[in-house]
Amino acid sequence: xxxxxxxxxxxxxxxxxxxxxxxxxxxxxxxxxxxxxxxxxxxxxxxxxxxxxxxxxxxxxxxxxxxxxxxxxxxxxxxxxxxxxxxxxxxxxxxxxxxxxxxxxxxxxxxxxxxxxxxxxxxxxxxxxxxxxxxxxxxxxxxxxxxxxxxxxxxxxxx
Ligand SMILES: [Fe+2]
Numbered sequence: 001x002x003x004x005x006x007x008x009x010x011x012x013x014x015x016x017x018x019x020x021x022x023x024x025x026x027x028x029x030x031x032x033x034x035x036x037x038x039x040x041x042x043x044x045x046x047x048x049x050x051x052x053x054x055x056x057x058x059x060x061x062x063x064x065x066x067x068x069x070x071x072x073x074x075x076x077x078x079x080x081x082x083x084x085x086x087x088x089x090x091x092x093x094x095x096x097x098x099x100x101x102x103x104x105x106x107x108x109x110x111x112x113x114x115x116x117x118x119x120x121x122x123x124x125x126x127x128x129x130x131x132x133x134x135x136x137x138x139x140x141x142x143x144x145x146x147x148x149x150x151x152x153x154x155x156x157x158x159x
Contacts, residue, residue, distance in 0.1 A: 002065075003065035003066075003067065003121075003123060003126070004121055004123075006117060007114075007117055007118060007121060007123060007126065008062060008065065008067045010110075010113070010114050010117060011058050011061060011062050011067065011069075011114070011126070012062060012067065012068075012069060012070055012079065013079055013080070013081065013110075014058050014107075014110065014111075014114070015055060015058055015059050015062070015069045015070050015076075016070050016075060016076040016077075016078070016079035016080040017076075017080045017081060017082050017106075017107060017110070018051050018052075018054050018055035018058065018107075019055055019070070019073070019076035019080070020076045020077065020080040020082050020084055021048075021051050021082055021103060021107070022048050022051050022052055022055060023073075023084065024082070024084045024103070025044050025045075025047055025048035025051065025100070026044075026048060027084075027087055028040070028044045028091075028096045028099075028100070029041055029044035029045050029048065031087050031090075031091070032044065032093060032096060033090075033093070034092070034093045035093075036093050040093055040096070040097070043143070043144075044096075044100075047100070047140055050136055050140065054133045054136070057129055057133070058129070058133075059071075061125070061126055061129055081106060081110065082103050082106060082107075094148060097144050097147055097148055098148065100144050101141065101144050101145055101148070101150075101153065104137055104140055104141045104144065105141065105153045107137055108134060108137045108138065108141060108155070109155065109156060109157060111130050111133055111134045111137065112134070112155060112157045113157065114126075114130045115127060115130045115131055115134065116157075118130060141153070
């Protein structure tokens, strides 16, 4: 099948997002301090391991459709919707977890858009890949929200 330009642009924006998120999670993995150090240090690592798998799947799906995934840090920064910042000011454990929740919500909501888009275009394989990614992120979102004693942030857009 021929993948639309809109789907390719969407997928590439996600390549940028997951590329950035991968590094950002390392920042938290390295700098986290406090009573939950052992838990969070390990949990952030688990999440960046998941993120790198999703990044790779999306980039390779683009290549299978003659797309050109971004492959430099500069491109990731230019095209990501997530934001990062240098670690110049200490963050509490809870601030880090809240940042991860906020980013997961952004990623999840963008995946829902991509799921709709690929469904409309009959791009079943990409659709399936995005649903699998969403299933992983939903679970992570539940983990991190529960850590803070919070309910899940509801989806603003439908599955
Ligand atoms: Fe490590």
